[in-house]
Amino acid sequence: xxxxxxxxxxxxxxxxxxxxxxxxxxxxxxxxxxxxxxxxxxxxxxxxxxxxxxxxxxxxxxxxxxxxxxxxxxxxxxxxxxxxxxxxxxxxxxxxxxxxxxxxxxxxxxxxxxxxxxxxxxxxxxxxxxxxxxxxxxxxxxxxxxxxxxxxxxxxxxxxxxxxxxxxxxxxxxxxxxxxxxxxxxxxxxxxxxxxxxxxxxxxxxxxxxxxxxxxxxxxxxxxxxx
Numbered sequence: 001x002x003x004x005x006x007x008x009x010x011x012x013x014x015x016x017x018x019x020x021x022x023x024x025x026x027x028x029x030x031x032x033x034x035x036x037x038x039x040x041x042x043x044x045x046x047x048x049x050x051x052x053x054x055x056x057x058x059x060x061x062x063x064x065x066x067x068x069x070x071x072x073x074x075x076x077x078x079x080x081x082x083x084x085x086x087x088x089x090x091x092x093x094x095x096x097x098x099x100x101x102x103x104x105x106x107x108x109x110x111x112x113x114x115x116x117x118x119x120x121x122x123x124x125x126x127x128x129x130x131x132x133x134x135x136x137x138x139x140x141x142x143x144x145x146x147x148x149x150x151x152x153x154x155x156x157x158x159x160x161x162x163x164x165x166x167x168x169x170x171x172x173x174x175x176x177x178x179x180x181x182x183x184x185x186x187x188x189x190x191x192x193x194x195x196x197x198x199x200x201x202x203x204x205x206x207x208x209x210x211x212x213x214x215x216x217x218x219x220x221x222x223x224x225x226x227x
Contacts, residue, residue, distance in 0.1 A: 003058075004059040009021055009210065039071050043108060045107045047084065051183070053184065078092050086102065127178055128176055128191070133173055135193075138167070138169060142224070142227045143163055143166055143224060146164055148165070156180055163215075165167050168179045170195045174194040174195065175193070177192070178191055193220070197217055198214050198215070201214060
């Protein structure tokens with residue numbers, strides 16, 4: 001069973017409407033503040049990008065469906081701050097600290113002068129892998145029949161439901177990268193080979209509007225078996 005966030009290719013949600021070229025980066029002022037708060041909290045070092053994605057996926061379905069993009073960010077951030085013991089649920093509700101600050105976090109704060117360098121540095125996930133890649137460019141591969149975390153029931157994965165049990169062609173090999181399925185649950189980075197796999201739209205969806213269109217997905221080695 002997939003969660004509500006796994007929406008790719010689902011019927012009934014309406015057309016995808018790209019932003020107009022003149023659309024501002026942050027349509028509302030608080031959107032930028034939500035991004036800043038998320039980055040600043042992440043700099044505390046208590047979680048990683050995969051864990052932050054997973055907490056957003058774990059929002060109650062009714063909230064996920066009605067929240068806008070940055071509302072999902074704030075909802076996930078509030079939950080992970082409480083889960084990590086950085087703030088309490090009462091402090092979230094009050095909108096202010098109700099006790100002394102944790103001195104161990106002071107040296108981790110993201111000072112204003114560090115924001116631009118941190119953003120420019122990005123967050124590369126490439127890591128060395130001791131084993132040779134199993135799949136060469138041009139290899140035909142099939143994804144797992146169920147789009148789920150293989151180790152943790154209901155856990156994070158980057159295999160979308162619409163691509164589960166489908167066969168495609170390896171078109172790129174990206175080397176070793178952190179495995180989100182492990183990293184999101186603080187089980188270690190567990191790097192694996194990462195591939196770009198091309199699928200024909202007609203192989204993914206029964207009624208694809210353009211069956212010959214190509215859909216490329218970045219998929220980890222453990223998601224794949226030889227076709």
